[in-house]
Amino acid sequence: MFLDEAYWTNRYNEKSTGWDIGSPSTPLKQYLDQISNKGLKILIPGAGNAYEAKYAYDLGFEKVHILDFSPIPIAQFKQSCPDFPNANIFLENFFMHQGKYDLVLEQTFFCALDPQLRKEYVKKMQEILLPGGKLTGVLFAMEFDYPGPPFGATLEKYIQYFTPEFEILKLEACYNSIPPRQGSELFVQLRKS
Incomplete structure (x- = not known):
């Protein structure tokens, strides 16, 4: 399966966006x-409609950035959050991105990538995080019995993916998932080694 920009744009055009919960993930x-330090430079890759970015921006995080390579959610986000700085919006392939960040928020991005890109994902996260930077978010705590996306993994596989490049601060069952996802998510917090 080729999960390129055309694939995701088609999903938005068909309104086949089961990952989109319509609000920031709990x-x-x-x-x-x-987080008290509102000066952190944050990236949300594969941001989609970027509810978390709008929430963070409304909380006072002025250095929050979004990235997606489908123009549809980027255009929708610009309409829903017109005050968000255009300079903080990237319409591009994550693997080509050159920014540096204190924090990357993971929400349905890792699981949307072809599993063959997982090593490249870890390498790219190492590259874009500043020293001591964190990768934090939610991952699926299961493997799916149908072709993805989404693509999940087991806790053991996530540990293999992320060590030794990251120090695992948290990788545990997510206690505050939305009801339809209860028991199927892990909360992850990793620090760049």
């Missing part, structure tokens, strides 16, 4: 609520 919302 785990990321509650995580952002706990």
Whole structure:
């Protein structure tokens, strides 16, 4: 399966966006609520309609950035959040991105990538995170018995993917998932080694 820009744009055109919950995910919302340093430079890759970015921006995080390579969610986000700085919006392939960040928020991006790109994902996260930077978010805590996306993994596989490049601060069952996803998500917080 070739999960290129055309594939995702087609999914938006067909309104086949089961990953889109229509609001910020509860785990990321509650995580952002706990951060006092509003000066962090944040990236949300594969941001889609970027509810978490709007939430973070409304909380006072002025250095939050979004990235997606489908123009449809980017255009929808610009309409829903017109005050968000255009300079913080990237319409591009994540693997080509050159920014540096204190924090990358993971919400349905890792699981949307072809599993063959997982090593490249880890390498790219290492590249774009500043020293001591964190990768934080939600991953699926299961493997799916149908062709993806989404693509999940087991806890053991996630540990293999992310070590030794990252220090695992948290990789545990997500206690505050939305009801339809209860028991199927892991909360992850990794620090760049």
